Amino acid sequence: MKIVIIDYGAGNIKNVKFAVERLGYQAILSDDEATIRTADKVIFPGVGEASSAMRKLDSTRLSIVIPTLKQPVLGICLGMQLMCKSTEEGSTEGLGIFNVDVFKFSKEVKVPQIGWNQIENLESTIFNGIKEKEFMYLVHSYYAPLCSASIAQTTYGITYSSALQKDNFYGVQFHPEKSSVAGEKILENFLKI
Template identity: 60%
Template sequence: MKIAIIDYGAGNIKSIQFALNRLGYEGVLTKNPNEILSADKVIFPGVGEASSAMKKLKNSGLDELIPTLTQPVLGICLGMQLLCNHTEEGNTKGLGIFDTNVIRFSNEVKVPHMGWNDIKMADEKQFFCREATGFMYFVHSFYAEICHETIATTHYLTDFSAALQKNNFYGVQFHPEKSGLVGEKLLQNFLNLKPVTHNPQPENLIK
């Protein structure tokens, strides 16, 4: 299996590669369009600031490439947020895959939100999260509002999207690569996904 990890200058790449290695896979860090297009699975990671990350995507043309991908794509943390319509961080327009906006936690709580949170599936039939529900590790100051593409939620001051899915695009706010065996199970579920046909309803993903 060919796994492409999109390289656009966002951090936390090594921990993703190590997590894939533990599962018996190799992830290729690349910004080459042909390598990304030919991959069986694509991971869109991200640790950093949204506006500067989007600028890097535009400079490399990846902002136009990513929405055209037809194989399973997994956005992690900032990667997921950049797949949304808009984020308050840097007043940044996203790629518009997920029909929701990303907003900042209020000062009523400690920001960034950092630590382990229990995630709850919106649909018990979701294969992507199957056997991967439980406590996941979060580090973030902004969150995606709940929408019709939300497949898992968690709570910090308010309920928000812990995971999103639309057709072949998946996104998680937490870091599965830092979430122990439960996170590894979710990554394995993603790697087990078959290409999906575009339709308005989520595929049956996690158990």
Template identity: 50%
Template sequence: MDVAVIKYNAGNVQSVLYALERLGANASLTDNWEAIKKADKVIFPGQGEASTAMKYLKERKLDELIKELEQPFFGICLGLQLLCEHSEEYDTDCLGIFPVKVKKFPPEDKVPHIGWNNLENLKSPLLDGLDDNAYVYYVHSFFAEIHSAYTIATSHYITDFSALLHRDNYYAMQAHPEKSSVSGEKILTNFLKL
């Protein structure tokens, strides 16, 4: 199975590639349109800042490509936030796959949210085999609001937020599955089976 991991100058990509390799996927880091379009699955990972990442995507017209893809697509951390409509981080318009706003956690002395936190209200085949309250690993200062149609799991830190989102072929997760031990490996395995 060929997995394209979208290159857009965001951090934390290598650990995603290692995790996919451990699961037996043939993964490559690329910003090449044809390679991304041909892949069986696409992963959009990253840590970083929304406006810089969106600028890179637009310069390479990857923003247009992402909206056209039909194969299973998985955004991770910043990848989830960029799939939303708008981020408060430097007032950034994002890709709009999910009609959801990304906001900064208040207050300043409580961010970033780093560490293990549980998933609640699980409702997707992507989460098959996980117990309600399975723990995953977070590093983020911004969060996606909850959407009644597209939120497939929630977490709580200061406020409830979308831990995972799903719409059509697009899935996204705020935590880092590649750093989330057994729970994260299960989610990546489920994604590869979609």
């Protein structure tokens, strides 16, 4: 199986690669359109700032490529947020895969949310073997509200989408590569789709 992790300068790709390797698979880091299009599975990670990440995607044409992919695609953290219509972070237009806008947490909660929190209302095969209210590791200041694409939710001041799915596109706000055994199980489930 050819697994490609999109390398567009938004950090944390090595941790994702190591997590995939711990599951017994190999992964390629690439920003090459042909390499990405011929992958069996694509992982779109991200740690960083939305507007600079989108500029990088635009400069490499990946902002055009990613929404047209037909194989399973998993967006992680900023990757998931960039798959949405827009984000308040840097007033950034997203890829428009998920029909939802991303907003900053209110000042009533500590921002960013850093640490372990629960996911619930799990509604996808990527959560096979994961129990309701399992803890996942999150680091983020922005969130996607609950919407028709929500397949998991988390509460932090408000209840928001901690995972989204539309057709072959999946997104998780949490970091499965940093979420111990349960996070690796979600990655494994994605790779077995």
